[in-house]
Amino acid sequence: MMLIKAGLLIDGTGGPAQAACYLAVKDGFIVGRGQAGDFAADQVAAAVDYSAYTVMPGLIDPHVHLFLEGISDQKVRTLRWKEDKETTLIRAVKNLALTLKQGVTTVRDLGGPYGINSLVKKAINQGVVSGPRVLTSRQAISITGGHFHYAGGREADGPDEMIKAVREQAKGNADCIKFMMTGCVNFVRQDAGFVELSLAEAQAVVNEAQRLKKPVAVHANGIDGVRQALAVGVTTLEHGALIDEDTTDLITESGVYWIPTLVPFERMLDYGRTHQAKTLPEDNIESVYLRHQSMVLRAFQAGANIVAGTDAGALGVMHGDMWREICLLVECGLPPSAALQSATRLSAQAIGLGDEVGTVETNKRADLLVLKGNPLKDIACVRNIVKVLKDGKEYPND
Incomplete structure (x- = not known):
């Protein structure tokens, strides 16, 4: 002892x-x-x-992508989607080491190519490599051509295909199911685009996941996308930008764990300030980010379950950046104690490990x-x- x-x-x-x-x-x-x-x-x-x-x-980071580094160079970043499996695996192992070094002892990988996240999970469990404890969704599920399909996602259309996609992830020993309700924020239009899954498709994903006793993480932005995610009964809401006060009230009432991923917005704002990128105009990013921060604070004050998560691998977001996510929650207005709990106790509960860690x-x-x-x-x-x-x-x- x-x-x-x-x-x-x-x-x-x-x-x-x-x-x-x-x-x-x-x-x-x-x-x-x-x-x-x-x-x-x-x-x-x-x-x-x-x-x-x-x-x-x-610390527990419930939203990472181990296959991808937080690259800011857009041209180099584009090449990462096309990299071979072996190199991608080596990068993921490197990212594991960096994550643990920064104090993150558990991560949940929410989608990537080649089954990399399942491979590194197995390697960690067998003691082959050092790193944080890994949970994974395996592939993220989207409609054909939907968000993240290009990163090894599982494309499916219609309720029956959605059910099969869920079963495939469960067969591969996924710890949770991840699906893409919407795309990312369009900072030029300052909207989240259309809701990609129909209500019937989204409900099919959640129903089958629940039947298989798998929690459900959903990528959703915008009022319509977030409201549909809440309506079908997801476990964790990822991002949730571009919503209004009434929607934050629904988040609070639902009891969902909201993972607002503030670091990517900060890093995109930094990028917009230092680069001439048509898709990332500084003023528009700042407007969306400030709105996002205010909604997070409002939800927290109403009693919502706010959980820290980085979306590591997003533009400029490095693995292990949980320290910064915690600081940003304090900048939003959360007390330090609450911000720390969002990265420990609440995060553990959100990913189903509340009895083990946190x-x-x-x-x-x-x-x-x-x-x-x-x-x-x-x-x-x-x-x-x-x-x-x-x-x-x-x-x-x-």
Whole structure:
């Protein structure tokens, strides 16, 4: 058994931080928690001393694409869609290492080509490579020619084909089902285009996923797309830009986990400010982003489940950028404690791992971050990583 001494423990539950707390770790799990007097004197003397640091749960990113890097160069980025399987796999392994180094101990990959996400999940589980715990949707489901079909997506049309597409992902050991209700935001028109799936198609996806006991993630933007996603009963709402106040009320009432992915909007705005790109005009991006931020804050204040997620692999978004997503939630108006929970406890619940990870509690996995500073006082401290532990094993942050 290993005993860890934390100078300050933020356990992710939302309770008050605890000073001079000890954690007992055995076989990758937290088996005890308390003060020095709760443990034998020889164990306390041999404790791993993090008394100068803050200890908190490992971060969980529920929206990544491991096959793709956060490339800002548009020409280079276009070539990534055409890369061979072997090179893409090597890049994904590199992205896994970068993710863990940044304190993210669990990720959910929401779609990519060649079955790469399933391969890296298997490699992680078998201990072949190091990286965060991986959940995956395998292929993202879209209509023929729909959003993300070019990135190894599963194209399907009509309820029957949608059902078959869901079953294929389940057969491949997908942890969840991902489908594309709409396209991306069009910053020139400042809209989300048309709703790509019919109501019957979307309902077929959700019904079959639920029958197979798989949670459902949906990419949706715009009022109509988000409302249809809520109507069919998805588990997590990805992005959700360009909505209005009434729609945020529906999000709150539905109990869905909303993953607004703020970092991609910030990075696109940065790109628009430094490049002459017709599709990414600075003023329009800023307008959409400010609206998105205000809707996130409104939903949070009403009691919605706001979950941090990066969409790593999107334009300019690197793997491990969860620290920035957390900071942006604070910039939106969330208290630091709530922002941290959005990347730990709530994120774990959103992906179905609430009983295993997300908080520092007895009988949960010992996924821990050791930080310099107190993120409850300065949220930027979440980036000051001294050590990462996954299943009780230490990974140096070189």
